[in-house]
Amino acid sequence: MTIAVPTWRNQVSPVLDEAENFTVVEFKGGKQVKSVLINLAGKSQMERIRQLEAIGADVILCGAVSNYYYNLVSARNIKLIPWLRGNVSTVLDAFLSNGLEHKRFIMPGCRRRRRMCRRFGQINKRKE
Amino acid sequence: MAKKRQSTELSDKPRLTNEEVSAILNSIADGVFTVDKDWRITSFNKAAEKITGVPENEAVGEYCCDVFRASICETECALHSTMETGKPVINKAIYIVNSDGEKVPISISTALLKDKDGNIIGGVETFRDLSMVEQLRKELHGKFVFEDIVSKNERMNRIFEILPLIAESDSPVLIEGESGTGKELIATAIHNLSQRRDGTFLRVNCGALPDNLLESELFGYKAGAFTDARKDKPGRFELAGKGTILLDEIGDISPALQVKLLRVLQDGTFEPLGGIKTLKSEARIIASTNRRLSEMVNEGKFRQDLYYRINVVKLEVPPLRERREDIPLLVEHFIGKFNRLKGKDISGIAADVARILINYDYPGNIRELENIIEHAFVLLSGGVISKEYLPDDILHRKSEVTTGAFSNVDDFQKRMILDALRRNNWNRTATAKDLGMHKTTLYRKIRNLGIELPARDGR
Incomplete structure (x- = not known):
């Protein structure tokens, strides 16, 4: 499995749409076999996704992401786990140990429900 | 002495309590937050909560980039620049991603926060939601971009993928799709993504004008070319300059005009009606149609050579009934748009309305869905759109559903x-x-x- 994390000052980048550097970590048999930092500055959003796909990223752990970009990435074979924050290696460890639901990894405003957006969420608030 | 008196007067002035400062901040429409020297948020007003979607109790104490999520956090943080140089940033236009994943255009201003001794203790950032201004700008000037096309459909995503490449090239583009599928939006997005973005984008509806009028509209005319031609009038090809011209409903033009268009596409030249001088067109041509041009070529209704000239890059926009997964996204998009444009507060649609909208076939495609939502906005000022706010024909035609609908x-x-x-x-x-x-x-x-x-x- 290969995981990509948009990285800024060793932290998860605040906005995936604008992220320029990605930590790409490859795991085999539960062990980390490779970790590189790639710079995608100057590339379009679509080129960044294509490049991450080309290096085999299966999962992107990221911070905030616009619905538009979320849809673009989700249409590829990459799983996107957004609204995360914190130190990149700590977030990676938490992902591998199923610990990402902890408050310290979730961006403020997204704690009550990890959501990408409301979508049809309003249906559930209906006043019928 | 005077200085001393002034200083005493200042210190004697009653100061606002924290509660009073907080009440003032919460009463203003602009978002305001303050940070300490470690970039942790120390205060966050009501408007900031509303614009970012982050409650104050979750924001205070957190790093500003995790809360504010701005496009510039990583590269050119305005607060960082102010704290380093001491110079304020005023009305810088950026965007943030709110808790619903929406990109919110805002303008920000920053300043330093100092204690009574003049020591820097942090910074303050104020920001204004420009969503409504941006929406109006788009509606008025058609400045739609790539991201205004709302879709998670696979076929649409394939279009998104190649759109920047198409925009970069200068080749003619043919956009095929039923009426109301967003062909013009795609053409506008191509223009706004291209090097020609600072040039004019002109749309000509070839199906709306009679042949001779369309010809003078496209190529212009010289004074005296016909009875009412009192002075020269430049055509759209000339007016477009180095911009982009969209020939909408190109399948409707006559064989005679097809020949003239072919010439523009072949060597970029044309003559205004009654003119003797050949003009050069530098505009990029995008053609769109709700017909199948290849079938028209087979039937002899459209010139094959013109078809091959405009069909350098072809985009086929699927009808809405073939991308039903986009209906929820589009409903939300239109509700947001009309809330901003009409100053209303409609929060969503009821479950039975969602069912009807997802199962409806939309002969008028996205434009029809937009009209359905606008119809509800006329009748409703807030709350949730329920069945009675849908147009009658939708309610009656919902049983005609055939393709790809949910059977139950x-x-x-x-x-x-x-x-x-x-x-x-x-x-x-x-x-x-x-x-x-x-x-x-x-x-x-x-x-x-x-x-x-x-x-x-x-x-």
């Missing part, structure tokens, strides 16, 4: 639950909350509807 309520529920599960990273507790149902109800529905969960889920 179960199919619909399955789709809704699967979408919510994906959205919440397969975490069933979060999904149940998202869907507004109890956890056990969700488990039962997952079991009864035969929804398959991935081996490793988000529990």
Whole structure:
């Protein structure tokens, strides 16, 4: 499995749409076999996704992401786990140990429900 | 002496209490937050809560980049620049991503915060939501961009993927699709992504004008060319300059005009009516049609050579009934748009309305869906759109559904639950909350509807 994390000052980048550097970590048999930092500055959003796909990223752990970009990435074979924050290696460890639901990894405003957006969420608030 | 008196007067002036400062900040429409020297938020007003979607109690104490999520956090943080140089930033236009994943255009201003001794203790950032201004600008000037095309459909995503490449090239583009599928939006996005973005974007509806009028509209005329031609009038090809010209409904033009267009496409030249001088067109040509031009070529109704000239890059925009997964996104998009444009506060649609909208066939495509939502906005000023606010014909025609619709309520529920599960990273507790149902109800529905969960889920 290969995981990509948009990285800024060793932290998860605040906005995936604008992220320029990605930590790409490859795991085999539960062990980390490779970790590189790639710079995608100057590339379009679509080129960044294509490049991450080309290096085999299966999962992107990221911070905030616009619905538009979320849809673009989700249409590829990459799983996107957004609204995360914190130190990149700590977030990676938490992902591998199923610990990402902890408050310290979730961006403020997204704690009550990890959501990408409301979508049809309003249906559930209906006043019928 | 005077100085001393002034200083005493200042210190004697009654100062505002924290509660009073907070009340003032909460009464203003602009978002305001302050940070300490470690970039942790120390105060966050009501407007900031509303614009970012982050409650004050979750924002205070956190790093500003995790709360504000601005396009410039990583590269050119305005507060950082102010804290380093001491110079304020005024009205810088950026965007943030709010808690609903929406890109919110804002303008920001920053300043230093100092204590009574003049020591820097942090910074203050004020920001104004420009969503309405931006929406109006787009509506007025057609400045739509790539991201205004709302879709998660696979075919649309393939278009998104090649759109920047198409924009970069200068080749003619043919956009085919039924009426109301967003062909013009795509053409505008291509223009606004291209090097020609600072030039003019002109749209000519070839189907709306009689042949001779269309000819003078496209190529212009010279004074005296015909009875009422008192002075020269430049045509659209000339007016477009180095911009882009969209020939909408190109399938409707006559064979005679097809020959003239072919010449523009072949060597970029044309003559205005009654003119003797050949002019050069430098505009990029995008053609769109709701017909199948290849079939028209086979039937002899459209010139083959012209078809091959405009069909350098072809985009086929699927009708809405073939991209039903986009209906929820589009509904939300139009509700947001009309809330901004009409100053209303409609929060969403009722479940039975969602069912009707998802199963409807939309002969008028996205434009029809937009009209349905606008219809509800005329009758409603707030709350949730329920069935009685839908146009009558939608309610009566819903049974005509044929293609790709949900055959029953179960199919619909399955789709809704699967979408919510994906959205919440397969975490069933979060999904149940998202869907507004109890956890056990969700488990039962997952079991009864035969929804398959991935081996490793988000529990």
